[in-house]
Amino acid sequence: MYLCVFIAALHSYENYYVHDKYMDKEFEQFLKGIKDIKLSQKEKELSRTRVVDFMKQHPIKTIATRKQNRARFFETERTLFVSIGKKHILMPLTLIIAILLGGSVSYAAEGAFPGDTLYPIKITVNEGVQNLLAVSAESKAKLQVELANERLKEAEVLVINNRLNAQTQAKVEAQFQSHAEKVQKLVEKIEKEEKGDHRGARVAAEVHANLESVLNAHEDVLVRIKDTSEREDETRALASLILNVRAQGEIASSTNVKFDAAFTTQTDERMQKGAREKKKSAQNKIEEVKKYISKMEARISAEASAQANTRIVSASEAVVAGDVYMDGKMYRDAFNSYQTAVKIAQEAKLIIEIEKDLKVSNKNKSKVKESEQNDRDSNGGKSNRDERNEEDDDRKSDVQIRTNQNGTTTTGTNLKIQVKTGTSTESHTDDDEEDDDKEDGDEVETEIKVNVGGNSNLNVTGGVQ
């Protein structure tokens, strides 16, 4: 066959240019043959059923269930190793007793607010553990955004419960600022990490956009709360917090400018594709938030609704602006426009969510006064806390906590962890710096302070109180 001779001659010159034009007959037949390999109808349907069943067993997690899981995470699923050196010393019996109390303490701490006894545990233990578990810079950054969000939500709930004053606000604000700053640092890290296909820049931009949505949404809510506040100390506290939120917002938006430089080096084709994908995300997001708003309209205030709707309009406008850029082949600017659309739509959604959570907390506030602290048997308007505490009663409270010696990345995180042994562990008696908040000492008999430093440094102080 002359064709074959021809081909043989060709590739003896290693001629790379012909590679994709090689759609000759043999090749087409080859492809045809290959594509005949597939599942039988029966097999395909069987697998389909299995996949669908799996999907039903693993529903998509919303933020509400995610909070539940965070607490559960800490308790039973992920055990972190406290392997301390090579020797093993039997733990005192009291430590074992501590376990029984340990689990429910951290679980209940999840719903704590500044000023509560358990709040320090929520901050140091629960969130400290989450930080250890997030290994990549990307997941750490996302976690920090979430935590910043959490601090602002706490502030809002405090206002509802008339508990926002200079002290509580200072606590919350300091934490919030530290999270926001961490996000900035991590984002820089992400950007540097993956230079290959600018994925790092894209991920960094997304995390950034997320942070900005959180900041902007909360800023609006806080301002609204402040305007309707009647107490002066509350107003002042809010004003300070709002300033901080705005400041972080400025930092976030000014850093964004840096990312544009990374995008200009992308080839047009790749950027065009990225822009098109972003547009789809933006459109999906807008749709989703629109539906969400109409679903929630009845349950929230008119102002929140109005704010959310104006944002949706802006988001749609941003998409239109992006389209104009696309037509002009300015793909980078199109991408940024679409990203902005996503961000604004997310803000709209957050505003509604925050409002909804606040209303629910408000309802619960009056109920708490009627019923006991532990009795969460409310009729309507269950908050996240309600659901969690109800589950808590059924849940067994044993906890095993061991901290991995090598896997951590943060330096000098102070964790207070209650430790269980069925096996034996040892304890140094290195004294760490005292932590201010020892209120939780009342709740448990034993606590151990762990300082996780550098690569594999793990100092554990054991104590019995």
Next chain:
Amino acid sequence: MAQQPGNTHKKFIAIYDELSDALFRHCVLRISDRERAQELMQDTFTKTWEYLAKGETISNLKAFLYRTLHNLIIDEYRARPRSAHSSLEQLIEDGYEPVDHCGARTEHSAEARIAVEAIQKLGESYRDVLLFRYVDELSVQEIARIVGESENVVSVRIHRGTAQLRELLCA
């Protein structure tokens, strides 16, 4: 993907209907075990769903699925060293139900036989990229990310793999 639960469900199932055959085919051409290939194809979807269920979003679902599958196949190689081209006949015969391919059956079998033989004679790295590129129709960038090589390396492999395939087909 849209983050509303109902929407994502439907979309995901639609993607299954669209891509399950292709993923299965890719898998079976690499591990020559039909049953196992079906399982791995399933696992690809369930693992991807788990990722989505955590609340993550995926911008390129097709590439994500293929990457997941690719990793599963690699794990499979490690766990079970492959026996040579087993059940080549099985591969081809089982794919057909008499109902679907009545008359054209013999013809397709022959083509399929040649194709599968050829593909299995190629070196692994060539075979993989050729499958990704021509059978699964992924872009070079997507392939590069899936196999963890630079686009240049992938391009060169495709060129050389195609050349080698030509030889095999013409022989």
